[in-house]
Amino acid sequence: MSSAVKKFIKEYSEELIAGKAAYFIGAGISVNSNLPSWTELIKPFAKKIGIKDIIGKDMTLMAQYVINEEFGNKGPFLDSISRKFRRRYFPNPYHYAISKTNITTIWTTNYDNLLEEVFANVATDIKFTDESISRDVPDNKVEIIKMHGCIYNSHRSDITITQSDYEDFFEKKPAIVQRLRMDLLQKSFLFIGYGYNDSNIQNIITEARRLSGNNTRQHYLITTDKKSREFDLWCLNLRRYGIRVIRINKNEDLLPILESLSLHSRGRSVFITGSHNTFSSKNAKKLSKKLARIPETIFNDGQSSGLMRIASNAFMETIIDNKDDVTKRFRFFPNPYSANPKFANDVSLLPTLKEWRIPLFKSTYVVIAFDGGMGTKAEVEIALDMGCIVIPFFSDKKSETWQLLKNKLLIERIEKHDKKYIKNLRKEIIKYNDLLRIIKNILR
Missing domain, CATH: 3.40.50.1220 (TPP-binding domain)
Known part of the structure; x- marks a missing residue:
């Protein structure tokens, strides 16, 4: 560019x-x-009234000529247009x-x-x-x-x-x-x-x-x-x-x-996703505190329990401790799991869950994904569909989310910022500092 x-x-x-x-x-x-373009729509009608070349001409005027000469009123002309x-x-x-x-x-x-x-x-x-x-x-x-x-x-x-x-x-x-x-x-x-x-x-x-x-x-x-x-x-x-x-x-x-x-319309926004059954995560807590100290970073809160709640609370505490304006650093989105707890484990509801999460991911620039199950995997997939950059931080090869390391979109977007990240993650040699570095690189 x-x-x-x-x-x-x-x-x-x-x-x-x-x-x-x-x-x-x-x-x-x-x-x-x-x-059909404007020209393609009008051209056959213009030919009938003797205008052979309409390139570069005012199409509204050409349409007016056609109606005046050929149809007498707009109705029959629009019927012909609508058929196309x-x-x-x-x-x-x-x-x-x-x-x-x-x-x-x-x-x-x-x-x-x-x-x-x-x-x-x-x-x-x-x-x-x-x-x-x-x-x-x-x-x-x-x-x-x-x-x-x-x-x-x-x-x-x-x-x-x-x-x-x-x-x-x-x-x-x-x-x-x-x-x-x-x-x-x-x-x-x-x-x-x-x-x-x-x-x-x-x-x-x-x-x-x-x-x-x-x-x-x-x-x-x-x-x-x-x-x-x-x-x-x-x-x-x-x-x-x-x-x-x-x-x-x-x-x-x-x-x-x-x-x-x-x-870029989403601002420097992040969303952290992971298992609903996570009750403690030092890395998620430490990461959120670091992110809260990066100016203008916005935390998108999907109001879920588990790992996301740990991350959100840590981000909020740091903002308050730093006496920053919370209203400028947080966005809240409805929690579909509170409306229907079955979203957490009912495969048949995945399409609906994804639909409900679209507004969240249309407002998110970077998604950080920790280990998780069906719901986390679904959130990552919709994030990719919405154009988000998803940074995986997986460690459990048995989790459903590990399968996402085969996703071409995820890999392509990460490799624009770090060509070795996914390869090193598969080898289980990615550390917290590697994760933080790539996030800062994307958000800067």
């Missing part, structure tokens, strides 16, 4: 950690799911990286339902009408605002697709407009999936300026560098709207950026 991209990740991660960020997602994010969405499409790696990010507000101009699919196991509130936008959202829910409607669920009049729809947007959707204005003032937006001369982004940023004037926060747009004088001037012009362009060489460069943001 370039120094400019690394600087952006650091800056924007701070907004994500503070809860003052929102993603704004365009059609480019769905391209890898083989969904009837195939079964699947979320792609970009969607998954977004879904693992510690973020609560996502805006999109996309008509598809791929975001809903990728967030299927996360509590979400989907909004695409003026009536729904005012609905209160609990803290644990992710809000997805489909400002241009949904091709599967919206009434035809709620779909924004033509030039006249854009012209009437302020009048027809005043509540969505007001919400957008508030978010532009209070959150830092990251625009992704939009390209140079994209009519959607042009309309949005124009309205952003109209809505918030010069009081907008710093926003960002990631797009491929066209390496032309006109593109340079376009990027410079976006500064007027409070938008800084982050240039990448090719579309594929976006994925590692999103994955890095996903991980």
